[in-house]
Amino acid sequence: MIEAHGLTKHYERVTAVDDLTLRVGRGEILALLGPNGAGKTTTTRMLAGILRPNAGGARVAGFDILTETEMVRAAVGVLTEQHGLYSRMRCGEYLDFFGALYGLTPVQRRARAQNLLSALKLEVDSDAWLAEFSKGMRQRLALVRALMHSPGVLLLDEPTSALDPESARVVRDLLRAMRAEGCTIMVCTHNLSEAEELADRIAIIRRGRLIAEGTAAELRMRMLGPAVFELRLAREHEDLLTALEGLAEVVDRTPARIRYRAADPGSANPEILRRVMERGGKVVELREVTPTLESVYLQAVAEEGAPPPAGEAK
Template identity: 50%
Template sequence: MGLPQSAGVAGNAVCDRRLRGGGDRRTRCGGLWRTAGGCAAVGHRDVSRGGGRDGRLGQPLCEAAEPGAAGAIPFAAKTANFLSSPRHNPLAVLQVEGLAKRYGEVLGLRDLTVKVDEGECLVLLGRNGAGKTTALRCMAGVLLPSAGTVRVDGINAADDPAAVRALVGLMPEVPGLYERMSARAYLDHFGAIYGLEPLLRRRRIDELLETFELTDAGDRWLGTFSKGMRQKVALIRATLHRPRLVLADEPTSALDPDSARRAWIYLKDLQKDGCGLVICTHSMEEAEHMAGEIGIMSDGRALAVGSLDKLRRRSGLKRRRVMRELPTLQDIYLSIVGNLGSNHDGLAETRTA
């Protein structure tokens, strides 16, 4: 039995993926269904999850009713991604190893290695041209790296880029919206591409338009939207299908303080639901608030990656003298990239006096 029409593109891309774990290739499923009693595989093929590091097949992933059981609904139509459950997917959401990208004679990205687990946020900091956007595009599977590997939920982006794109929500710095469509029609269009059922995507669109205070503007052409409104629509588009991984390039750069606060609360909620986040921002305050780990980049290289405490030790900065405060992320960043200079203690005293 194949996937029903309602499961759509995202259903095929996600559910027909190769599950990996323990070093061997898993069997492929024809789709997953949620039922009142749990999950069931569509078709005759088995679906298994890795049970450990010894390479053995684990217990069946889908243990419950037949596909036609009462209450069964398409996997792609569920608000929560079943595969995001830690019980069923022990893999990291994102694993990047030795990633490099060359543009002619220029190395835009050099030997980047990072990992993002479920519900974690990695913030990339760096000046313009540091390689942050190139890294995001490679992670999303829309740019082919020159070297290295990207795995999302264990899937190698080079082996199955369509499956990776189905699991990722990419929010570029420049949204690139369809200006002669209304916001509601535009989001509905992308919801259909993601494989969301009509009722579900309309409900989700209404909820998110309300969250970002765009309900009254929902039927206006996107060409009439301000820069901040466009950025809100781009964030909704990137997260409409509840992806496993959200990659956001300057997600609040055009937003007013209240709208930015709403956006960060929304991203935090996604994080609590198990979504992995990779965010590029120039706001040190936002980075400190969001990040579990921070990557400081310069000239295509990751100079340092780690928690704020780890980077604080790496920077060599001591406690501030006046109020005994720890150095801020901005102090740490400037110290690591080499721009802080010898008068950082004086700057700290000025800010804390």
């Protein structure tokens, strides 16, 4: 579990993370989104016990990041943005080295490495030189490294950025399996569809501050307002607008299609359908238009009109 309160980190000239409060429960995946330079990497580094915050604190896997940093590092698996493998090492040596640093016995190291390589479908000889690995292989090996010690908390920076779609799905499946086993996972990513597909909750930060947090549906509601519906007719209809009066707000329209936002779709949609049909309209389709997470994200990080932090919004 991750519980951060008021995390703040200043560098010489900038405040990278500013009073950040986050909570990721056991068996939960949180996607941390934000533009470049928003403070995602600094947040990850602080939670991993690599950087010390200037203010605030956090408990990660039950350990305090200020006073129990060694324990935090032992309990956390970190996938850094740059994989930074040692090119003059062989695959087996590399995993054995990191396993040893985490205190695993040689037998445990071999078994764990084999299991993870197989789970991530990285079928390579343990004598293979890392310098000869492709980008995707390096990324998967870096993930194996992060998982070698069966961490209770995973902090992943762009875990699928260099992977082909099939490999990315393998990684996502593995992360879901780990979540099911109770692992707490925080993923920093720019891949919004992946965030939506994988994460239980999404947090958006900008200039080091948390500006939105919740499930994808909650964020849509909070950022973009009530759901938008699209009504399509078989042919043009003059009287269509009058059918919506008092029930919905028109967002967009063409002669045979109209998009509207209804505060209470449960009661508004049947009434709208009844009125349209009364007026002779032939309905082809009525459907909810789900806004993409990208719209939510862009709205959230927009300079002007950005919503207040999640705490205040609630």
